[in-house]
Amino acid sequence: SAVISQKPSRDICQRGTSLTIQCQVDSQVTMMFWYRQQPGQSLTLIATANQGSEATYESGFVIDKFPISRPNLTFSTLTVSNMSPEDSSIYLCSAKDPQETQYFGPGTRLLVL
Amino acid sequence: LAKTTQPISMDSYEGQEVNITCSHNNIATNDYITWYQQFPSQGPRFIIQGYKTKVTNEVASLFIPADRKSSTLSLPRVSLSDTAVYYCLHFSGGYNKLIFGAGTRLAVHP
Numbered sequence: 001s002a003v004i005s006q007k008p009s010r011d012i013c014q015r016g017t018s019l020t021i022q023c024q025v026d027s028q029v030t031m032m033f034w035y036r037q038q039p040g041q042s043l044t045l046i047a048t049a050n051q052g053s054e055a056t057y058e059s060g061f062v063i064d065k066f067p068i069s070r071p072n073l074t075f076s077t078l079t080v081s082n083m084s085p086e087d088s089s090i091y092l093c094s095a096k097d098p099q100e101t102q103y104f105g106p107g108t109r110l111l112v113l
Numbered sequence: 114l115a116k117t118t119q120p121i122s123m124d125s126y127e128g129q130e131v132n133i134t135c136s137h138n139n140i141a142t143n144d145y146i147t148w149y150q151q152f153p154s155q156g157p158r159f160i161i162q163g164y165k166t167k168v169t170n171e172v173a174s175l176f177i178p179a180d181r182k183s184s185t186l187s188l189p190r191v192s193l194s195d196t197a198v199y200y201c202l203h204f205s206g207g208y209n210k211l212i213f214g215a216g217t218r219l220a221v222h223p
Contacts, residue, residue: 042214042216048210094156100145106155109154
């Protein structure tokens with residue numbers, strides 16, 4: 001199974017600033033994804049991180065607000081730009097292994113003041 | 114988008130068997146069925162996955178009828194530590210991504 005780590009685990013940020021979240025997988029994966037989870041709610045898919053090309057965003061999410069990079073097979077970053085209190089959430093990195101099983105990181109808990 | 118329906122919440126007691134049923138009426142021929150468990154302040158954890166009939170691992174069993182329009186996750190002899198949210202999803206292999214529904218909140222009582 002793939003083990004996914006995220007940095008930072010949590011952060012408190014001021015509105016108008018940006019935060020970059022890093023995701024590292026310990027083994028080869030095919031796909032990487034970013035999700036958001038509001039407290040007490042289910043997960044919402046933000047985008048699929050594509051290696052070497054622009055991410056594929058879901059409806060309601062745009063690159064200017066959530067730029068994503070994936071420079072290699074096992075690493076990705078998500079930036080939350082120009083943050084507002086509505087961006088306070090848990091952001092989760094996910095990856096699918098060659099056996100089609102999808103794993104999740106522990107999440108990054110973000111609070112925007 | 115893949116859509117599933119499952120009970121919002123369930124209650125059980127330690128030592129009982131818990132069965133959570135999920136309906137996925139629009140499942141496609143090539144879709145797999147997968148279940149995740151999520152504890153508070155943690156990412157979802159993969160439990161079990163199947164295509165048809167029955168799958169069993171060290172944690173749970175998954176029962177899928179012939180028409181594949183529903184599935185049942187069976188947790189034998191639950192303990193307090195099984196209190197969590199359980200998500201049922203179906204997806205196709207390859208590019209297809211996991212879309213989460215509301216999940217089932219299972220509360221296990223002493």
